Amino acid sequence: MTRALPLTAHLTDVGPLVYGCMALGGDWGGSPISEADIAQAHAAVEAALDIGVRLFDHADIYRRGKAEAVFGELLRRDAGLRSRIRLQSKCGIRFADDANVGRYDLSAAYIEHSVDGILKRLDIERLDILLLHRPDALMEPAEIAHAFGRLKAAGKVGHLGVSNMHAGQMRWLQTALAEPLVANQLELSLAKLDAIDVGTTFNDPQAASRPVAAAWAGTLEYAQQHGVQLQAWGSLAQGRFNDPAASAAAKVVHEIAEAHRTTANAVLLAWLLRHPAGIQPVIGSGNAERIRACGDATRILLSREDWYRLYVAARGQALP
Ligand SMILES: NC(=O)c1ccc[n+]([C@@H]2O[C@H](COP(=O)([O-])OP(=O)(O)OC[C@H]3O[C@@H](n4cnc5c(N)ncnc54)[C@H](OP(=O)(O)O)[C@@H]3O)[C@@H](O)[C@H]2O)c1
Numbered sequence: 001m002t003r004a005l006p007l008t009a010h011l012t013d014v015g016p017l018v019y020g021c022m023a024l025g026g027d028w029g030g031s032p033i034s035e036a037d038i039a040q041a042h043a044a045v046e047a048a049l050d051i052g053v054r055l056f057d058h059a060d061i062y063r064r065g066k067a068e069a070v071f072g073e074l075l076r077r078d079a080g081l082r083s084r085i086r087l088q089s090k091c092g093i094r095f096a097d098d099a100n101v102g103r104y105d106l107s108a109a110y111i112e113h114s115v116d117g118i119l120k121r122l123d124i125e126r127l128d129i130l131l132l133h134r135p136d137a138l139m140e141p142a143e144i145a146h147a148f149g150r151l152k153a154a155g156k157v158g159h160l161g162v163s164n165m166h167a168g169q170m171r172w173l174q175t176a177l178a179e180p181l182v183a184n185q186l187e188l189s190l191a192k193l194d195a196i197d198v199g200t201t202f203n204d205p206q207a208a209s210r211p212v213a214a215a216w217a218g219t220l221e222y223a224q225q226h227g228v229q230l231q232a233w234g235s236l237a238q239g240r241f242n243d244p245a246a247s248a249a250a251k252v253v254h255e256i257a258e259a260h261r262t263t264a265n266a267v268l269l270a271w272l273l274r275h276p277a278g279i280q281p282v283i284g285s286g287n288a289e290r291i292r293a294c295g296d297a298t299r300i301l302l303s304r305e306d307w308y309r310l311y312v313a314a315r316g317q318a319l320p
Contacts, residue, residue: 014055014086016273016280016298018231019048021058023286025066033070040286041070042077047288049084051295057185057231057282058089058122059133060114068121075123082124088183089118090133090163104136108147115156131161131185135169141176148177161185161229166215167222174226183229186219188279190249190268190314191237195219196275197315204320224277232272235281236265236294252313256306262296267310269297274307 024044026037048056058068068089075082091114096102111132118127130151132144151157161183162170170181188195198216223230240246241264244254250264257267269281283294302310312318 014280015052016278017048017051017053017269017294018055018057018088018280018282019045019053019291020233020282020284021056021067021071022062022284023067025063025068025070028063030064033066033073037066037070038073042074043288044286044291045071045074045081047291048283050292052298053283054084055086055088055128055280058087058118059093059131060089060091060118060121061093061095061133064095065117065121068118072121072123086128087122087124088129088131088161089122089127090131090185091115091118092133092136104134104138106132106136106139106144108143108150111144111147112151115151119156126155126158128158129161129183130157130159131163131183132165132173134164135162139173141173144173145176145178148179152179159183163231163233167218168215170219170222170226170228180226181228183231184219184223185231185233185282187234188230188232188272189234189237190253190271190310191240192234193311193314196311201320220275220277230277230279231282232279233282233284235272235283236268236285238284241268249310249313249316252310256302256310260296260300262300263293265290265294266296266300267302269294270300270302271307271310273297274302 024041026033058071060068091111092104092106094103094105115127115130119125148157148160159182160177160179161181162173163185165184170184174181186195194213195216197212198214199220201212220230241250241253244251253264253267257264260267272279272281283291285291
């Protein structure tokens, strides 16, 4: 078992890009992790380290635990790795089984049970950041605060954050927590614009034809005001802009990529990085070559004009 360095204030030492480990660990079924899975994970993690990634994002459910387990194997094989990185994982989603439907569970008992599993699979003593994966309709802030307090006191978790939660939910949880929420991981990309649209199009006469989830109102602003690090999952839009002929928006992405002598993926990430909230894109490719090419994003500063050109192209209609 290897020891972690403590995080400094919030997430200040982790850099602009996060690597998401959902593509590691083989299939989503029950087959054991193979040497080929370990080699793929090793190549992906090395590529991420090469482009400056220091924070690696997990969830207890990724590949049904095998993403964390294969990462644990990498940590065992490279004794120096743990001290160079920060590890984040999530809990709260429970898959359906013979007896139960799929559900969310942010009860104290399940949070504590989940963290023990995460630590075991990653083979670490302390998780740097625990995210509550999705809002649980039955969640109670005081119960969550109690569980986090016990985990923190036991040295098992450094910081608490959330995922897929809007401003009202962050504010509500924070009323019970003794420490600040450090991160919120949302789906945000040129293919998923709700959190940005809600701030720009609230009085759009055409909004009825393009409804925006009003619940996202104020989420980006809350995070900036309270120092909650925003992380964008789906940051590569799951490859949807890969083909310039696929859509008008993809064509614009590729034109801007060409002007910057880079890839479409780097433009997608640069678009997120240009936002003043300091959004950290979470890169989910399992392909080492594609991961390395993402490094360009930190060297590109999009102009306001290009940022809006991409935004409007992705919306598919002019701003009001
Ligand atoms: N908090 C949450 O609820 C939540 C939900 C989902 C994911 N996440 C986290 O966010 C990370 C990223 O999310 P994500 O995987 O949904 O999104 P993503 O990074 O946008 O997409 C990754 C997927 O897109 C493919 N892709 C990317 N660029 C491509 C290209 N140019 N051509 C073809 N395929 C391309 C990748 O294939 P290759 O592997 O072949 O490159 C991979 O399957 C995950 O690893 C996970 O850590 C969080």
